[in-house]
Amino acid sequence: MTVSAAPAEDLSVLSGLTEITRFAGVGTAVSDTSYSQPELLEILDIEDPKIRSVFLNSAIDRRFLTLPPESPGGGRVSEPQGDLLDKHKKLAVDMGCRALEACLKSAGATLSDLRHLCCVTSTGFLTPGLSALIIRELGIDPHCSRSDIVGMGCNAGLNALNVVAGWSAAHPGELGVVLCSEACSAAYALDGTMRTAVVNSLFGDGSAALAVISGDRRVPGPRVLKFASYIITDAVDAMRYDWDRDQDRFSFFLDPQIPYVVGAHAEIVINRLLSGTGLRRSDIGHWLVHSGGKKVVDAVVVNLGLSRHDVRHTTGVLRDYGNLSSGSFLFSYERLAEEGVARPGDYGVLMTMGPGSTIEMALIQW
Numbered sequence: 001m002t003v004s005a006a007p008a009e010d011l012s013v014l015s016g017l018t019e020i021t022r023f024a025g026v027g028t029a030v031s032d033t034s035y036s037q038p039e040l041l042e043i044l045d046i047e048d049p050k051i052r053s054v055f056l057n058s059a060i061d062r063r064f065l066t067l068p069p070e071s072p073g074g075g076r077v078s079e080p081q082g083d084l085l086d087k088h089k090k091l092a093v094d095m096g097c098r099a100l101e102a103c104l105k106s107a108g109a110t111l112s113d114l115r116h117l118c119c120v121t122s123t124g125f126l127t128p129g130l131s132a133l134i135i136r137e138l139g140i141d142p143h144c145s146r147s148d149i150v151g152m153g154c155n156a157g158l159n160a161l162n163v164v165a166g167w168s169a170a171h172p173g174e175l176g177v178v179l180c181s182e183a184c185s186a187a188y189a190l191d192g193t194m195r196t197a198v199v200n201s202l203f204g205d206g207s208a209a210l211a212v213i214s215g216d217r218r219v220p221g222p223r224v225l226k227f228a229s230y231i232i233t234d235a236v237d238a239m240r241y242d243w244d245r246d247q248d249r250f251s252f253f254l255d256p257q258i259p260y261v262v263g264a265h266a267e268i269v270i271n272r273l274l275s276g277t278g279l280r281r282s283d284i285g286h287w288l289v290h291s292g293g294k295k296v297v298d299a300v301v302v303n304l305g306l307s308r309h310d311v312r313h314t315t316g317v318l319r320d321y322g323n324l325s326s327g328s329f330l331f332s333y334e335r336l337a338e339e340g341v342a343r344p345g346d347y348g349v350l351m352t353m354g355p356g357s358t359i360e361m362a363l364i365q366w
Contacts, residue, residue, distance in 0.1 A: 021165040023221030023364070024175065024211040025109070026334045027102025029095045030064040030321065031185065031205035043067065044190065044200075045075055051197040059294035059315065063204030063322035066091060066185040078190045081249040088124025091183035093133050095207035099327075100134065100179055103209035109175055111140050116176035118147045118164045120156045120326045122241065123187045130181060153239065154290055155354030156180070157208075157326040158227070158362055164212055165224045172215025180327030181207040187241065189251050199252045202293055208327035208334070221337075222348060222364040228273035232357040235261045239355040262292070262353050263299025269359045270304060270349070277363070279347060286336060286348035287311060291318035291328040296353065313339075326352070342366045 035043070037055045040063075046052060066087060068076045079087070096119065104110060117140070119130040126133065129148035134140070145167075149160050160178045168176050184203035189196050213219055232238075238258050244251035255261075270281060287310045289300055297314055300306065308315070313332035317324070324331060329352055336342065343366060350362040 020223045020225075021168040021212050021214045022216070022219040022223045023333075024213045024219050025103050025105070025107025025221070026208070026210050026330060026337060027099045027104070027106050028206065028208045028327070028331050028334055029098035029102065030207070031066050031091055031095060031183070032064075033066065034062045034064045035067075036062050037201070040065075043076065046197075048192070051194065054194075054197050055201040057294075058201050059318055060202070060322045061319050065205060066183070068190070076190060078188075078247065078249070084186045084249065085124050088121075088183045088186035089126060089133070091186065091205060092121055092124065092130055092181040092207070093137055095183070095205065096130060096134050096179055096181035096209075097137055099181065099207040099209040100138070100177060103177060103211050107175070107211040109211065111138055113175045114140055114144055114177060115171065115174040116145045116147075116164065116167050118149065118160045118176070118178050120149045120152070120160045120178065120180040121182060122151050122153050122156065122325060123183045125150060134179070151241070152326070153241070153354030153356075153358075154292060154323070154325045154328065155352040155356070155358045155360045157329055158350060158352045158360035160326075161210065161212075161224070161362060162227050168212050168214040173213065175211060175213050177209050177211050179207070179209040180325070180330065182325035182327060184323075184325060187250065187252055189244070189247055189249065191247060195253060196251070198254050202323045204322035204324055206321055206324035206327055206331065208324070208330035210330055210333070222342070222366045224362060224364055226273060226277070226363040228269050228361045230265060230269045230272070230359045232261060232265050232359070235357040238357050241355070258357065259293070259295035259299040261357055262296055262359060263303040265359060266300050266303050266351070269361050273349065273361045273363055281305065283347055284349050285346040286342055287314075288329050288332045288336065288348060288350045289314040290352040291315070291321070291323055291332070292353055293323060294318070300351070326354075328352075
């Protein structure tokens with residue numbers, strides 16, 4: 001089936017949805033305290049020149065973090081896993097509530113309009129899940145349906161959007177929200193190793209929420225047309241969050257080859273995403289790529305033939321917040337929405353990357 005790029009209704013058939021899901025609003029929130037990279041090097045008393053170089057050449061200016069309290073000797077030490085889980089719960093709920101409220105305000109909606117809440121997190125484990133805690137905290141109708149996506153990592157925001165787009169198509173006119181809340185401060189270790197330094201130089205706290213609705217053409221936001229997913233099974237261990245027996249806590253690992261692995265496979269996924277749409281890569285006017293790190297973004301730019309302007313929001317979010325895990329691409333979408341340059345008929349691609357190793361993409365149209 002060949003479809004021309006012009007008629008958007010034809011493209012909607014490709015999505016397999018009888019009702020087309022549209023973005024209705026977006027909101028973000030961060031934790032209370034931000035630090036520059038040089039400030040962090042001083043606070044954490046890092047003198048190793050190789051580790052300092054990782055921090056200072058990250059293309060990150062500031063990040064929002066909740067650091068361990070000062071020890072009696074004035075330094076900072078790793079918190080036990082129990083304290084980190086408490087930190088995750090406190091931060092994820094607080095940031096999540098604020099992002100959700102900002103999102104609903106952006107959509108011209110209220111808490112009473114919410115019908116489905118899908119929460120995403122990878123920085124801690126909670127039972128009952130984050131969705132239940134936020135529904136209780138904000139006094140949302142307890143009949144609100146909910147789902148939780150836990151442990152999928154930085155790519156999970158698009159996995160959640162796929163789930164909620166399906167829910168939205170089955171419930172036209174009802175409001176659903178994807179909420180990514182990542183307390184990356186609750187996944188930090190302080191052990192002086194290069195493995196830990198790479199993680200500690202990159203991630204920051206943040207939450208982002210996206211409201212979606214189907215069956216209402218008056219909603220001005222872009223509509224979701226198609227998803228594509230790819231798991232690089234040969235690199236399944238290249239990004240992982242597992243138990244460190246030496247430290248008696250969870251620890252995150254990033255293989256140095258990740259940027260090249262992601263870059264080398266990005267074209268496979270974009271080709272699948274655009275297959276059957278009649279669209280070429282040059283028809284995509286807006287690219288919202290996960291702020292995974294300088295080398296990751298550079299690898300995607302080179303392998304997909306993008307310009308620095310194409311990823312201006314991605315690099316801007318990385319500069320101002322670091323890697324915010326699953327919600328990073330929504331911080332970029334918020335900036336694009338505020339910029340006001342997207343026009344009716346424009347196409348956009350959302351791209352996230354994470355453990356698996358996984359690449360997720362979505363095709364949208366204004």
